[in-house]
Amino acid sequence: MAALALVDVVKTYGAHPVIHGVNLTVGDGKFVVFVGPSGCGKSTLLRMIAGLEEISAGQVLIGGRVANNLSPKERNIAMVFQSYALYPQMTVAENMGFSLTLEKRPKSEVSAKVNEAAATLKLTELLDRRPSQLSGGQRQRVAIGRAIVRNPQVFLLDEPLSNLDAALRSETRVELSELHHRLGTTMIYVTHDQVEAMTMADKIVVLNKGRIEQVGSPMDLYNRPTNTFVATFIGSPKMNLVDGPWAQRFGSQTIGIRPEHIMVSNNEPTWKGTVSVIERLGSNTIMHVRVPGIGSLVANLDGQRDYVVGEDIGLKPDEQHLHFFDVSGRRMEAR
Secondary structure (H helix, E strand, C coil): CCCEEEEEEEEEECCEEEEEEEEEEECCCCEEEEECCCCCCHHHHHHHHHCCCCCCEEEEEECCEECCCCCCHHHCEEEECCCCCCCCCCCHHHHHHHHHHHCCCCHHHHHHHHHHHHHHCCCHHHCCCCHHHCCHHHHHHHHHHHHHCCCCCEEEEECCCCCCCHHHHHHHHHHHHHHHHHHCCEEEEEECCHHHHHHHCCEEEEEECCEEEEEECHHHHHHCCCEHHHHHHCCCCCCEEEECHHHHCCCCCEEEECHHHEEECCCCCCEEEEEEEEEECCCEEEEEEEECCCEEEEEEEECCCCCCCCCEEEEEECHHHCEEECCCCEEECCC
16 A cells, blocks of 8 residues: 655646646545546546656655656556456456466466455456456456456556446446455546546545646535536536526625525525426436526425426525635635
């Protein structure tokens, strides 16, 4: 296990900067998620940590040692990619132990490490199969097992669940979280899916256009987003943002309100609108309401509700849960 630090890390392609002086500390044994939209630089940053991309300026430290000039192998990290990258002609056991075999480790050691990792990942009964005989989730576990047998200081995972269907993604998220708790190894995980970030991370790093917007625990980011970008990226459904006279009476340019903090109320409603979309999820109902002069507001209502598209309703925010942002989109303290 090892702590990791990025100090003023910059990446440029020619004259075009893509990573702008990133500073970050990842504690030993923590599960940190890089999240952000496509093109924000999260995979580039991960590849610089791995040694697969050259660092234009700054330092990467792994276990307190500057790693800039170390090869990927010398950094003692293991990387799991979006593609499983398994050898089709090899069995599960051979795939998992391949890196150790290349290092000419004794067969008994390779077998012991493979069996240990297979037991951890519930792959023991599949060791003699080939990748074509496995499901997508099983193949991803084999790819993770191949990383585990190396006993790395740091795991780097680049969107490892994006090829799985929704049910498998949910199941594998849980398995990865359980695996981290068992191994206690530092893990850095890249995703564009904020649900993965919220459910798995000790700490989330929100990236946008090559810069860190905010770093914190999932609930820190959810409850106190530092700006409107984080406010609308973290949370599903995303935070509602309201501009105009109603927001300005609170002394801010923009007010944010989470969908679960909007109530349906025909008794002196704050806004009146028309239901445009209803998403019935069983335990809750998500309702989109068109409000003149504001646009669409989203309310996340408990339980099964009988509203219909085209119905006129009133909405009222819980003012104890308002978020205030200035003209630049930065968070302001409550008024």
